[in-house]
Amino acid sequence: MPSRLKLVVAYDGAPFAGWQSQRNGQAVQDHLERAFRHILGGPVRVHGAGRTDAGVHALAQTAHVDLPDRSLDGSQWPAALNGTLSPSIRVLRCRYVTPAFHARFSAQGKLYRYRIWNDRILPPFEAGRAWHVSAPLQLEAMATEAQAFVGRHDFASFAANRGRPERETVRTIDAVQVRKNGHCLTIAFSGDGFLYRMVRLMVGALVRRGRGQGEAGEIRARLLDPTRALAAARFAAPAAGLFLIRVRY
Amino acid sequence: MPSRLKLVVAYDGAPFAGWQSQRNGQAVQDHLERAFRHILGGPVRVHGAGRTDAGVHALAQTAHVDLPDRSLDGSQWPAALNGTLSPSIRVLRCRYVTPAFHARFSAQGKLYRYRIWNDRILPPFEAGRAWHVSAPLQLEAMATEAQAFVGRHDFASFAANRGRPERETVRTIDAVQVRKNGHCLTIAFSGDGFLYRMVRLMVGALVRRGRGQGEAGEIRARLLDPTRALAAARFAAPAAGLFLIRVRY
Numbered sequence: 424m425p426s427r428l429k430l431v432v433a434y435d436g437a438p439f440a441g442w443q444s445q446r447n448g449q450a451v452q453d454h455l456e457r458a459f460r461h462i463l464g465g466p467v468r469v470h471g472a473g474r475t476d477a478g479v480h481a482l483a484q485t486a487h488v489d490l491p492d493r494s495l496d497g498s499q500w501p502a503a504l505n506g507t508l509s510p511s512i513r514v515l516r517c518r519y520v521t522p523a524f525h526a527r528f529s530a531q532g533k534l535y536r537y538r539i540w541n542d543r544i545l546p547p548f549e550a551g552r553a554w555h556v557s558a559p560l561q562l563e564a565m566a567t568e569a570q571a572f573v574g575r576h577d578f579a580s581f582a583a584n585r586g587r588p589e590r591e592t593v594r595t596i597d598a599v600q601v602r603k604n605g606h607c608l609t610i611a612f613s614g615d616g617f618l619y620r621m622v623r624l625m626v627g628a629l630v631r632r633g634r635g636q637g638e639a640g641e642i643r644a645r646l647l648d649p650t651r652a653l654a655a656a657r658f659a660a661p662a663a664g665l666f667l668i669r670v671r672y
Numbered sequence: 673m674p675s676r677l678k679l680v681v682a683y684d685g686a687p688f689a690g691w692q693s694q695r696n697g698q699a700v701q702d703h704l705e706r707a708f709r710h711i712l713g714g715p716v717r718v719h720g721a722g723r724t725d726a727g728v729h730a731l732a733q734t735a736h737v738d739l740p741d742r743s744l745d746g747s748q749w750p751a752a753l754n755g756t757l758s759p760s761i762r763v764l765r766c767r768y769v770t771p772a773f774h775a776r777f778s779a780q781g782k783l784y785r786y787r788i789w790n791d792r793i794l795p796p797f798e799a800g801r802a803w804h805v806s807a808p809l810q811l812e813a814m815a816t817e818a819q820a821f822v823g824r825h826d827f828a829s830f831a832a833n834r835g836r837p838e839r840e841t842v843r844t845i846d847a848v849q850v851r852k853n854g855h856c857l858t859i860a861f862s863g864d865g866f867l868y869r870m871v872r873l874m875v876g877a878l879v880r881r882g883r884g885q886g887e888a889g890e891i892r893a894r895l896l897d898p899t900r901a902l903a904a905a906r907f908a909a910p911a912a913g914l915f916l917i918r919v920r921y
Contacts, residue, residue: 435796480797501793510799544750547684548729548801550759 426493428500429524430455430469430486431516436662437551438511441477442484451475451484451512458507459488462495472526472670473533476620478662480552483515485670487526493519524672532597532615532671537626538664542606553607554626554664560608560633566601568632569610571642572625573599579649581625582618583659592618592649601629611668620659627658675742677749678773679704679718679735680765685911686800687760690726691733700724700733700761707756708737711744721775721919722782725869727911729801732764734919736775742768773921781846781864781920786875787913791855802856803875803913809857809882815850817881818859820891821874822848828898830874831867832908841867841898850878860917869908876907 432455440449444456452469459467472485495503500517508514523529538553540546545555579592596614603609610629612622628645631637681704689698693705701718708716721734744752749766757763772778787802789795794804828841845863852858859878861871877894880886 433796435799505793510794511796513793513796515793544754544762544764545759547682547760547762550684552797 425489425491427520427522427524428488428490428497428517429520429526430488430500430504430514432481432484432486433513433515434481434484435511435551436475436478436480438509439477441479442471442473442475442481451481452486454508454512455486455504455514458504459490461507462503463490465491470526472530473617473667475665475667476662478551479665479667481667483669484667485526485530485672487520487524526670529672530616530670532613533617534668534671535612535617535622536666536668537610537612537622537660538666539608539610539626539630539660540606541603541608551663554630554661556630556634558634560630561635562601562603562608562633564635564639565608565610565629565633568639568642569599569601569629571640571646572596572612576646577649578618578621578646580645580657581621581628583620583624594618594621599625622665623659623662624657626660626664630660631658674738674740676769676771676773677737677739677746677766678769678775679737679749679753679763681730681733681735682762682764683730683733684760684800685724685727685729687758688726690728691720691722691724691730700730701735703757703761704735704753704763707753708739710756711752712739714740719775721779722866722916724914724916725911727800728914728916730916732918733916734775734779734921736769736773775919778921779865779919781862782866783917783920784861784866784871785915785917786859786861786871786909787915788857788859788875788879788909789855790852790857800912803879803910805879805883807883809879810884811850811852811857811882813884813888814859814878814882817888817891818848818850818878820889820895821845821861825895826898827867827870827895829894829906830870830877832869832873843867843870848874871914872908872911873906875909875913879909880907 434451439451442451444450444452455469467488469486497518501514504514540549540553540555573596575595577593594616598613600611683700688700691700693699693701704718716737718735746767750763753763789798789802789804790809822845824844826842843865847862849860
């Protein structure tokens, strides 16, 4: 009887071609599928809660696979998979779930965190793990402007085109928190779903505001009139600073 | 008039062949010398406070160079060098010093920190930056045993042979601190100088004790009788967990 296994996976995105399977085999999904194949002797498809771009990190991405049987206990899977995976990918937890569970379609929401290193020099240990912004940032202006994202809005002007336009661009953001700890500024976004590059485009807009560019209320205006062309304001923060923290079910 | 420039340098040791210049040109010293050459158009020799092995990190290694002139202010050097260096090496501060200053011979002491990740799974963001010890460690036993290192001792049995035996193996350790924060155990060593692989051999001995191997007092016995053969106890912790924190002048 086929069995559905749920996985919680952490990865340092720097060495990978993003989450979704690529022809070069260097996506996180490819690495996981090879690890399963190595253990099972046959192919399985890994279904993730969502794609992350090349260079984007995850503390707890969620995925599921359908296995031919339960030859291993759920608790045995992490060590088995980690034994063949790169140290940059770690399977943290596994358990069998009912076929009603689907990593992508059962997801109720996600939590992302974006890290900005706001100092003259980016420490070597932050390379690939934060966006280096050396210009001063007005934290209060960013925190205030960030609240414009909260609520149910049409985020079309905060989505990148992935070949075809998204059909449904209305999403609900529950909370945005802007915090600073030493030189590290973090912006946390919690919501029911995120469009392609949406977090990075939101962070780009907030940093623009933090640097005193554009006008207060610009984000609210873009949400109210999502088709308005604002090329100058459409700027995606780099992938390196973005962390998928958790998928909510 | 030649001018001596003092540099404070941080590096993530993972991609480098250690501090000291190597034939393959992949040591941190090689990278710094190439950066100076790129700016000055001629060769300079970078003198470090001490060597770090391949994979060992530094928050503040110190070095000096003799430059042909003062064409740049001290404060201009970090940006000039960082502009051509890998993001895994950052020059934090530079200033001109008198010829009496020598990065190695003027050093009064050093502070090292060793990081151990003591949990079932090593998070991907800790790969290369900590020693993964999944077996339980008895923190109190380690903290107690660590105090045996404090004071002036012959550390011959905590030194690796670098081709030839060290001539002078007496060193003074001012303090050793063992701390735990979540799953991360750190051991900080402050002393007037450290022999080759001395910190890693001291950490190896402490972890052996933390795992309940060997006997209490073993470290004291090795310090009192430094030539005693104790092959089983001589184990160097891996390079990845070691950080040079500061050089004291």
